[in-house]
Amino acid sequence: MATPDDGGYMMVRLVILAELVAIAAAFAMPESLQGWVLILLALATAALILAIFLSPSSLGLAKLIRPGLVVVLAAPALWMALQSVPMPIGKLGNPIWATASATLNEPLAEKITVDTTATMFSLVQYCAVLAAALTAAVIALDRHGAARLLHILLSIATIVAALWFGREITGVAGPDGSTVAVLGVLLSCATAIRAVDQILRRSRPGTIALGPLPALSVATIALIVCMAALLIRGNSTALVSALLGSEILISVFAVRRWFPGLWGTAGVLATATIVFIATASVIPFRTNTDLTIVLSTSSQAATERMLQDVAPAGSGAGASTVLLPIYQDAGVGDTPERPTAAATIVIDMGWAFLCAVVVAALLCASVLIRRALSRAYDYVFPALGAGALVAVTILAFSDHGILGLGASLLVAALFGLAFGQSLSDAGRDAISSKSKATSEQIADQAPAPRRTLTPTLVAIWPRVSLMVLGIVLIVEAAWMALPERYLGARSSLPAVLSTAAAGPSAMSKTTSLAAARKDLLIRGGSTFNRDSALAAGEQRTAPPMTSDEFARALRSSPLRGDIWLLLAATSKHSSPQPNTAAMLRMSYYTAPNDLDLLPLRVSVALAADIMVREPDLRELIKRDVSLVVRHRPALKPALVTAYRSASADGKIYFEGLISELDPTFLDQVHAQSSQRGSR
Known part of the structure; x- marks a missing residue:
């Protein structure tokens, strides 16, 4: 990454500040149009700064962001866009368009989505989440930047959990903060484990390393606050998901510190699996209901009715909120039902999309665990990502929290941090050494025009991806801001x-x-x-x-x-x-x-x-x-x-x-x- 001797160090600080502004605005102004515009502009600024100003040696992200991964990350956005365009075959679209066309007495193109605006807003949120993850991954390529980002995310999660804890004590209604509290538990555990690991490595017999002690103290306080927030709410599923995610962190720490080698790793993982299954059995499961709401403790009657009518291609991203008033019973406007995140994904995007997301989450968790066990230092970051993936997957079948704007940006930044630090130092330098070796080989051999461009294209690919994403975010911000500025009047x-x-x-x-x-x-x-x-x-x-x-x-x-x-x-x-x-x-x-x-x-x-x-x-x-x-x-x-x-x-x-x-x-x-x- 950048060093203090060049301008890249200041760029990194600006990107971290932009990430902080975006996540903070998401929690402070979740339903404000101005807040959305601020978030998009902050993340666009971060993406463009990384694409333009960082030196080529800083973009070891090319080892992480490969063309195949970019295609996978872009697939949900492409599917949302496809849901919003007219279908070439009428029967592929939702029947509501034909009904509306007959009522308005004008031709309307049939689409998969039942609400184009809702789908566009979902697309905007996904682009913001993707930008938060990629910029966090670039920052995390440097271990010092990763440590700063970890502390910032811990601070945000702790403050939000503390505010939620205060609302629960005073009885003030507010959004559910259990997802953020779970992430706060995992972030505090990761910070504490990292501090303990530094103390054990730096201290000599009979001495104590004082450097990591402040971080350990802050992590302990944050852990107490987040656990208290979960306990006072009494959400057993959220509490168990936090414990399961923390168990992965502790297991990786035990393997790296005390049980290295094949047999030691196998023993720790076997023990962790037994404890994992025993802990998961405590989660209260609902019977005779849809799989996507088996862990929900609230009423999901309307959600069940929506799931029975869902089409294979879904009803369009963001459509669940539009459909909910149609399916819910009369007189429940004061306490609206909230479908779980898994049910929302099925209603919006279809069953196949949810299955792909769950499989991808489990595969990524296994990859992060393997990379954490293969690293000598900074193994806490990929272990944190694996624990968060397990916890978030469980929470998706319990409540709606992870789809909230603030929580989704926090999760995205955490995963970017985990994957950015999942590569070893040698892995991050692989692109530079490969480029150098290729150049020397080309100099000794006959000219080969097709091969001389390969290292350049590999190095430019992340820059192009970040720049395109930044431009898309600016366009989306303008799309949301122009009606406020030029189309003026609003009414209740x-x-x-x-x-x-x-x-x-x-x-x-x-x-x-x-x-x-x-x-x-x-x-x-x-x-x-x-x-x-x-x-x-x-x-x-x-x-x-x-x-x-x-x-x-x-x-x-x-x-x-x-x-x-x-x-x-x-x-x-x-x-x-x-x-x-x-x-x-x-x-x-x-x-x-x-x-x-x-x-x-x-x-x-x-x-x-x-x-x-x-x-x-x-x-x-x-x-x-x-x-x-x-x-x-x-x-x-x-x-x-x-x-x-x-x-x-x-x-x-x-x-x-x-x-x-x-x-x-x-x-x-x-x-x-x-x-x-x-x-």
């Missing part, structure tokens, strides 16, 4: 729905729902939730909405039940269209359990006689009214408003429903309607 969807329910005059005053790229900031997909991304206080004056603007959002996200409803409401208030009933039906099918949509949906459904006369819509209206009367009595005034604006047949049907569900409420409806009419 609940506010739009409430004004839309009031009638055409209120609809004309709503802010532009689709202003910030229509389908980017308003969606409730895998990255931003509707309330956080669209704060109601950020409304600005904008032109009134049109049907074309709503339809434009549906062309990328046809499962947006709220947009289907607003499109139906717009057509109702302007000039009723023949497919208004079809739009309303799509709203029912794509958002059946969204209670926030009930007032406007009932109002639109009762406004036209033609919709009330259709048998299927009558049943759907009855379901909505029943949900309000039985589960959301606070929304009853909205039913009174819907009754006032209903058509003649709509009022008759509504009165029949209320008389069956709550006759006393029917008297209130008549009384309030009479009072309103007399004013």
Whole structure:
């Protein structure tokens, strides 16, 4: 790597700082558009710095990042991109596109994904994760840079676990931090083992090496904090995964320090395997359920229903969050279900993709263990990566944590650290020596043009990969930032729905729902939730909405039940269209359990006689009214408003429903309607 005598040392510090900024921003601003842009720019800067400024001798990463590995790492991104492009054969795409095409009365290309925007956000996150891993791997080629990165990752994990621990004590709701706490346990164990190993190697009989003692003290404190966070949550699966990952670290340490040789290694590994199996048997397994949720302790009813309908190619990256409201029961909006990471991968990418990921994780863990046992020094880093792979694989079947933005970047940096230090010094210098030997051979022999370019191409390959990745991240940051800067106005969807329910005059005053790229900031997909991304206080004056603007959002996200409803409401208030009933039906099918949509949906459904006369819509209206009367009595005034604006047949049907569900409420409806009419 770089030495203190050249500019590369400063470049390394800048890259570590960029990595720190990206991971910290991911935890501090996980649902902020500004946070995403900052993360992408920080990682892009790190990748470009490494690609441009480091000397060729620093890029021993060519030994690690080979063309085959780059293809493997790029495969998930290519699959996400393929899910977002039109399919050449119609039956390969999701049926929702054909249904949306018939409802909008315009041709829509069929795609695998059910939400193009959700898939694009997932692609952005994967590119960020890949950049974090590769830049960490380059930094870790130098043992001093690897040590700094280890301490930084330990600090981040400990701080996040401490904050989560504080929230758990005070009872404040917040995201689950068990994944970060598990990683904190592994990082603290690795730091402690590295410090103990340095003490044992440096100290003489009767003396104590004081240099590594501060690191050992900090690692002990971090271990206590992270273990306390896991114990107070009572998540046995997370605790066992932390213990299993730590066991791998301790086993490698025992082999390297006290049981070298074939027989010693075999004995330690046999003992570790027995302890591993005994510890794993403590994990509580669910029976009679899907394999991807066997370790989950929370309700996964909606997830099971989604898994039963998943296609072999998946529903598109990020689609699980879009599909979840359709499959979950009504009235659970305050405590939404979180599918496990394994279930999410199956729903989004398909079963084959999950199997490939699990197999790759186990193979990488075995490779890292083998490299850790073959190294004389710094074996802690590859052992840490192996332990983290085992722990993360278990956690994937337990909760959703590893797919979070902050946790995924932390995991990526940890794996980059592990693989960057998994090569011995000789291995890292192999490229330089090979290039030199090849040059001398060429000088002694006849000219061979095809062979003279080989060392150059091998050395340039990592630079090109990092540069391309950095440019991609900058483009993605611009894609996310431009709507915020130039497309301006944002509005709260609940506010739009409430004004839309009031009638055409209120609809004309709503802010532009689709202003910030229509389908980017308003969606409730895998990255931003509707309330956080669209704060109601950020409304600005904008032109009134049109049907074309709503339809434009549906062309990328046809499962947006709220947009289907607003499109139906717009057509109702302007000039009723023949497919208004079809739009309303799509709203029912794509958002059946969204209670926030009930007032406007009932109002639109009762406004036209033609919709009330259709048998299927009558049943759907009855379901909505029943949900309000039985589960959301606070929304009853909205039913009174819907009754006032209903058509003649709509009022008759509504009165029949209320008389069956709550006759006393029917008297209130008549009384309030009479009072309103007399004013």
